[in-house]
Amino acid sequence: MTRAVLSIGSNLGDRLDHLRAAVAGLGDAVLLVSGVYETPPWGDADQPAYLNAAVMVADPAATPDDWLARAHAAETAAGRVRDPARRYGPRTLDVDVVAVWDDDGRPVLSDDPALTLPHPRAHQRAFVLRPWIDIDPHGRLAGHGWLTDLLNAEPVAGDALELTPRPDLSLESDT
Numbered sequence: 001m002t003r004a005v006l007s008i009g010s011n012l013g014d015r016l017d018h019l020r021a022a023v024a025g026l027g028d029a030v031l032l033v034s035g036v037y038e039t040p041p042w043g044d045a046d047q048p049a050y051l052n053a054a055v056m057v058a059d060p061a062a063t064p065d066d067w068l069a070r071a072h073a074a075e076t077a078a079g080r081v082r083d084p085a086r087r088y089g090p091r092t093l094d095v096d097v098v099a100v101w102d103d104d105g106r107p108v109l110s111d112d113p114a115l116t117l118p119h120p121r122a123h124q125r126a127f128v129l130r131p132w133i134d135i136d137p138h139g140r141l142a143g144h145g146w147l148t149d150l151l152n153a154e155p156v157a158g159d160a161l162e163l164t165p166r167p168d169l170s171l172e173s174d175t
Contacts, residue, residue, distance in 0.1 A: 034134035043088030054131035107142035
């Protein structure tokens with residue numbers, strides 16, 4: 001069995017619906033879903049605010065590449081169009097495979113450009129770390145340390161002050 005943390009975000013269209021559809025599309029693989037956070041755009045300020053969350057998933061047969069395929073399928077279903085000129089530009093849905101663990105709970109490490117694990121910039125992003133802490137309060141990011149330490153270190157700590165918890169929004173199904 002592999003277990004993974006996925007970071008999901010949206011800042012175009014019905015942001016909440018895009019996140020809900022991504023979670024629903026993962027089906028029975030979903031173990032835990034974080035709260036929703038409204039966050040300023042990262043890396044490209046000329047765009048709307050994001051809604052972000054984290055999802056812990058597990059599947060007895062999934063490989064890291066399978067998680068990446070599921071991430072891309074969710075983005076495609078949401079109508080995501082990648083603009084090569086705006087790497088950090090707006091998107092209907094962004095799903096990143098942040099970390100994966102093997103059957104024995106060991107972190108999967110990969111320097112493959114198609115899927116680098118853990119995500120090479122996760123330790124720099126409050127919008128990834130804060131929701132992840134919701135679902136894994138004692139979590140560690142391989143090669144970087146405890147999630148809470150990473151979130152509380154500058155410059156990430158300053159970015160964390162810009163996150164707005166949205167307890168009025170839920171990624172759980174209304175049915």
